[in-house]
Amino acid sequence: VEHDKLISEEFYESLEDALITADVGADLSEETIAQLRREVEIDGITTCKEAYAYMKRILAHHLLIVSDPDDFPPKPWTLLVIGVNGVGKTTTIGKVAKEYRDLGRSVILAAADTFRAGATEQLRIWSDRTGCDFVGQHEGADAASVVFDGMEAAKGRGHDVMIIDTAGRLHNKKNLMTELDKIVRVLKKANPWTPNEVLLVLDGTTGQNAIAQAEAFNDIIKITGFVVTKLDGTAKGGVAINLTKRFGIPVRKIGVGEGIDDLQDFDPVQYVEAMFG
Amino acid sequence: ELSTRLESVINKFRGQSKITEENISEAMREVKRALLEADVNFKVVKEFTKSVQEKALGEDVLSSVTPGQFFIKIVHDELVKLMGGAQRKVEFEINRTNVILMAGLQGSGKTTATSKLALHYRKKGHRPLMVACDVHRPAAIDQLESLGKSLDIPVFSERGKGAVEIAKNGLVYAKREGYSLVIFDTAGRLHIDEEMMAELRDVYSAVNPDEVFFVADAMTGQEAVNVAAEFTKQVNCTGVILSKLDGDARGGAALSINKVLGVPLCFVGVGEKPDALEPFYPDRYASRILG
Ligand SMILES: Nc1nc2c(ncn2[C@@H]2O[C@H](COP(=O)(O)OP(=O)(O)OP(=O)(O)O)[C@@H](O)[C@H]2O)c(=O)[nH]1
Numbered sequence: 001v002e003h004d005k006l007i008s009e010e011f012y013e014s015l016e017d018a019l020i021t022a023d024v025g026a027d028l029s030e031e032t033i034a035q036l037r038r039e040v041e042i043d044g045i046t047t048c049k050e051a052y053a054y055m056k057r058i059l060a061h062h063l064l065i066v067s068d069p070d071d072f073p074p075k076p077w078t079l080l081v082i083g084v085n086g087v088g089k090t091t092t093i094g095k096v097a098k099e100y101r102d103l104g105r106s107v108i109l110a111a112a113d114t115f116r117a118g119a120t121e122q123l124r125i126w127s128d129r130t131g132c133d134f135v136g137q138h139e140g141a142d143a144a145s146v147v148f149d150g151m152e153a154a155k156g157r158g159h160d161v162m163i164i165d166t167a168g169r170l171h172n173k174k175n176l177m178t179e180l181d182k183i184v185r186v187l188k189k190a191n192p193w194t195p196n197e198v199l200l201v202l203d204g205t206t207g208q209n210a211i212a213q214a215e216a217f218n219d220i221i222k223i224t225g226f227v228v229t230k231l232d233g234t235a236k237g238g239v240a241i242n243l244t245k246r247f248g249i250p251v252r253k254i255g256v257g258e259g260i261d262d263l264q265d266f267d268p269v270q271y272v273e274a275m276f277g
Numbered sequence: 278e279l280s281t282r283l284e285s286v287i288n289k290f291r292g293q294s295k296i297t298e299e300n301i302s303e304a305m306r307e308v309k310r311a312l313l314e315a316d317v318n319f320k321v322v323k324e325f326t327k328s329v330q331e332k333a334l335g336e337d338v339l340s341s342v343t344p345g346q347f348f349i350k351i352v353h354d355e356l357v358k359l360m361g362g363a364q365r366k367v368e369f370e371i372n373r374t375n376v377i378l379m380a381g382l383q384g385s386g387k388t389t390a391t392s393k394l395a396l397h398y399r400k401k402g403h404r405p406l407m408v409a410c411d412v413h414r415p416a417a418i419d420q421l422e423s424l425g426k427s428l429d430i431p432v433f434s435e436r437g438k439g440a441v442e443i444a445k446n447g448l449v450y451a452k453r454e455g456y457s458l459v460i461f462d463t464a465g466r467l468h469i470d471e472e473m474m475a476e477l478r479d480v481y482s483a484v485n486p487d488e489v490f491f492v493a494d495a496m497t498g499q500e501a502v503n504v505a506a507e508f509t510k511q512v513n514c515t516g517v518i519l520s521k522l523d524g525d526a527r528g529g530a531a532l533s534i535n536k537v538l539g540v541p542l543c544f545v546g547v548g549e550k551p552d553a554l555e556p557f558y559p560d561r562y563a564s565r566i567l568g
């Protein structure tokens with residue numbers, strides 16, 4: 001995109017191509033360029049440089065949702081982490097646990113992925129790294145019973161925060177989605193205020209399927225926030241813009257690496273800058 | 278059973294008796310949308326729609342179908358043709374030590390695919406050994422060992438050593454013990470991570486693989502080609518395994534990887550269990566891409 005030139009049809013085309021390449025999606029890309037054209041006309045913008053800044057502002061605006069979490073969370077503040085397979089749920093929990101631990105909170109991790117090989121061991125390592133309490137069972141155990149054990153332990157030991165790791169599940173598998181419903185019912189039975197936060201973790205390299213994922217998960221449990229991971233790679237995570245706009249749910253955090261400190265608060269302007277940086 | 282997108286393509290030809298320059302550009306736009314929604318790389322989409330448009334205008338509509346149906350058939354057939362060159366059956370001789378190296382981004386399904394391949398080839402008469410070369414992800418070795426245990430397929434692992442050393446020792450062990458197939462599971466890594474790509478190159482040199490399978494997640498978006506290109510440039514990928522195809526992601530990434538890089542599709546993962554591995558069928562895949 002040549003910034004010092006005057007706006008032309010080629011400029012709009014190359015912008016639309018850039019959005020599609022960033023996984024923003026064909027429809028939203030077209031809509032964004034249409035909105036840009038309108039604003040350019042109304043404000044009398046002539047240079048590519050100015051138009052480019054306008055476009056970034058339009059995108060950042062799509063990503064801006066202001067929502068405040070509860071002010072007085074009951075103990076334990078319960079965070080449920082869900083998403084399809086391999087997106088980074090377990091790793092994200094390790095990073096989030098570190099954040100709470102740095103704030104002096106006592107945290108318990110519940111290994112409710114009782115299906116996948118090595119899942120409980122993986123979370124246990126993150127628990128050790130962050131000084132959390134831990135609850136888990138053998139492979140093949142009932143996921144909801146781990147959640148129940150976690151609640152009992154959290155209440156009994158007076159933990160401030162409980163984070164629940166769940167098995168990756170493809171959203172088109174009805175029985176796996178029903179299991180999530182069961183987990184929420186077990187939580188609510190123990191404490192009707194929970195879960196306080198439900199984070200849907202999305203892989204930053206995912207294309208348009210992220211929309212189907214968000215729809216299906218949101219149908220089963222009310223999602224309160226997205227986490228977009230693996231943004232340290234070359235994928236731009238443009239699909240997050242579509243999701244925020246469509247569902248009115250904010251992106252809470254972004255994952256930028258495999259290390260314990262590789263989690264950042266979400267900032268719409270920075271996100272869009274990184275997309276086109 | 279057509280999707281709404283394809284129905285709208287057919288509708289562009291409603292009331293028309295043949296395919297013309299006018300009605301085709303509208304229809305082509307819908308096809309372009311369908312392919313982009315399926316995460317096909319947008320350069321591949323541009324090239325494909327151009328060649329389909331030329332073909333459709335050059336053919337006479339069969340009298341038994343409407344121009345819309347005829348058009349969809351051309352698009353479908355061109356996709357099958359495009360993917361037809363993509364499939365590749367991978368077989369190994371039983372009386373040698375065959376080596377497979379697994380590679381790909383984080384979380385794409387490599388470790389699971391390792392156990393699936395081991396089971397697949399054991400059923401074909403091989404004696405497989407899995408080698409745990411992921412020394413980065415917490416409990417990665419545990420994961421592979423657990424998979425090996427439930428399948429009764431041995432896993433070579435050495436905690437506390439580096440990936441290259443484990444790979445070398447694993448190969449020596451495999452040859453000594455007479456395994457006919459050794460599959461090296463590696464850590465997920467970014468194609469732009471110089472240190473990790475160097476590790477992969479070193480493992481590659483150490484084990485001299487017969488096949489290097491790039492495992493790609495079916496839901497990968499537009500970056501799929503760039504990622505695969507870098508992996509192929511550094512460790513010559515000989516095949517793609519497309520995982521999580523039991524989801525509803527259309528999987529356009531595989532089409533793009535094959536078209537741009539010429540790397541064929543060898544298997545698709547259709548579930549989390551070890552038997553959830555299938556050969557790749559171009560015709561079924563073409564239908565899936567079109568939605
Ligand atoms: N580069 C990078 N890798 C990440 C990030 N987050 C997670 N990963 C890696 O992605 C892979 C999968 O992470 P997991 O935490 O196991 O993902 P998961 O969603 O719990 O996976 P399942 O439980 O199997 O569904 C691991 O190799 C992680 O190290 C990130 O932000 N950046």
Ligand SMILES: Nc1nc2c(ncn2[C@@H]2O[C@H](COP(=O)(O)OP(=O)(O)OP(=O)(O)O)[C@@H](O)[C@H]2O)c(=O)[nH]1
Pocket residue numbers: 085086116168170381382383384385386387388389390411414417463464465466492520521522523524545546547548549553
């Ligand atoms: N539904 C489904 N899940 C799959 C498939 N292949 C892998 N998975 C799941 O995807 C997640 C990630 O699989 P892994 O085998 O751990 O992925 P990986 O590439 O080894 O991950 P890293 O080593 O962290 O890079 C796990 O939850 C697997 O069970 C598949 O074909 N279908």
Ligand SMILES: [Mg+2]
Pocket residue numbers: 089090091113119165166167168
């Ligand atoms: Mg996990």
Ligand SMILES: [Mg+2]
Pocket residue numbers: 387388389411417463464465
């Ligand atoms: Mg692995």
